[in-house]
Amino acid sequence: MNTIINYLDNMFASLPKSAEMRHLRDELLANMEEKYHELKQVGKTENEAVGIVISEFGNIDEIIEEFGVSLEEDRVTNPLLTEVEVEEYLNTTRKSGRWIGIGVTLCILGAAMLVLLLGVIENGYNEISSETGTYLGLIVLLLFVAIAVGLFIYAGMKLEKYKFISFEGDFDLSMDLKNKVRAKKDAFQSTYMIVMIVGVILIIFSPIVLFTMMAFNENTANFGVCIMLVLVSIAVYLFVYFGNVYAAYEKLLRGKSKRTNEREEDRVIGAVASIIWPLVVIIFLISGLVYDQWHINWIVFPVTGLLFAMFSGAYSILVRKD
Structure with a gap:
């Protein structure tokens, strides 16, 4: 599961740190996490489950266009707590x-x-x-x-x-x-x-x-x-x-x-x-x-x-x- 999180973080690293973009990242992580657990329950191995989830992720530009997320930085954003x-x-x-x-x-x-x-x-x-x-x-x-x-x-x-x-x-x-x-x-x-x-x-x-x-x-x-x-x-x-x-x-x-x-x-x-x-x-x-x-x-x-x-x-x- 950490592999999926790291992959997602790397995909969003070069994108604007806006509230919309953080929300999109969290929503995608939730969907990928759900899919990962479903694959594990049907008997897939760790590597198989991770590979399938990432392959189904799609192109980040297509996802941004599909969700209608703006690529512009928010003028005021709340700090993201670590x-x-x-x-x-x-x-x-x-x-x-x-x-x-x-x-x-x-x-x-x-x-x-x-x-x-x-x-x-x-x-x-x-x-x-x-x-x-x-x-x-x-x-x-x-x-x-x-x-x-x-x-x-x-x-x-x-x-x-x-x-x-x-x-x-x-x-x-x-x-x-x-x-x-x-x-x-x-x-x-x-x-x-x-x-x-x-x-x-x-x-x-x-x-x-x-x-x-x-x-x-x-x-x-x-x-x-x-x-x-x-x-x-x-x-x-x-x-x-x-x-x-x-x-x-x-x-x-x-x-x-x-x-x-x-x-x-x-x-x-x-x-x-x-x-x-x-x-x-x-x-x-x-x-x-x-x-x-x-x-x-x-x-x-x-x-x-x-x-x-x-x-x-x-x-x-x-x-x-x-």
């Missing part, structure tokens, strides 16, 4: 997804540490006053948030190089490279589905732990909240990391026209997220410091997470429908 560039993009996306997932997890764990520290003090640990414990918990929370923000910035800087892929869609893939990316996506599909199911189970199971602990002993409510938030943080990490990897495959396979709507979708959802999450942290701190509601104000995080997920899903459906 396999090395695609692998670098996927690797960078994996690493950035890992840092973003860790950052979001740290934000949730910071709140969990605060609740845990208050629970330890309320259950008889008198070495630290309630006020001191609150300030210590807030210091840990703000430290975790500061680290998370640093990770977000670092991940964003790493992905800036591939903005033309993730947000603009100004690129093209050859047919054989697109098939390789599609094969990798299909292989990753089962892992992605399993991880998403595990994440949903953790989200559903997390409040059960809290209610179970409260049913046996109300004094353990803080510890139940801490465990619940830890389970939620694990689920969120799975969603962010594996969701990023899966989205990278989809962005490589989608065309520029589809990315136009997605850019608007990403912009709106990102703008809402940049407002809603800092607002949630402000509400959390005010309700705790001013009204001393540390025992219940943690609920703003899971509730906001669910509402934001509902908004994101509904908005995406409406945009893509249009």
Whole structure:
């Protein structure tokens, strides 16, 4: 099969590098690949199959005339990504997804540490006053948030190089490279589905732990909240990391026209997220410091997470429908 690809590349090497010509080359490769596999299935040897396919290829000038392809260069053409560039993009996306997932997890764990520290003090640990414990918990929370923000910035800087892929869609893939990316996506599909199911189970199971602990002993409510938030943080990490990897495959396979709507979708959802999450942290701190509601104000995080997920899903459906 590599012989056919090389033969086709050599035939198109002297022709203009236009979008029409790339499309013609990819279409011919798909037809030749299909014919090659058909010949192999009927018992032809490798050399026989390759020879028949190439002999049936015909004259390149006749094919160009038949398809009505222009020999003039496009004034503006999207860059054709190489396999090395695609692998670098996927690797960078994996690493950035890992840092973003860790950052979001740290934000949730910071709140969990605060609740845990208050629970330890309320259950008889008198070495630290309630006020001191609150300030210590807030210091840990703000430290975790500061680290998370640093990770977000670092991940964003790493992905800036591939903005033309993730947000603009100004690129093209050859047919054989697109098939390789599609094969990798299909292989990753089962892992992605399993991880998403595990994440949903953790989200559903997390409040059960809290209610179970409260049913046996109300004094353990803080510890139940801490465990619940830890389970939620694990689920969120799975969603962010594996969701990023899966989205990278989809962005490589989608065309520029589809990315136009997605850019608007990403912009709106990102703008809402940049407002809603800092607002949630402000509400959390005010309700705790001013009204001393540390025992219940943690609920703003899971509730906001669910509402934001509902908004994101509904908005995406409406945009893509249009």
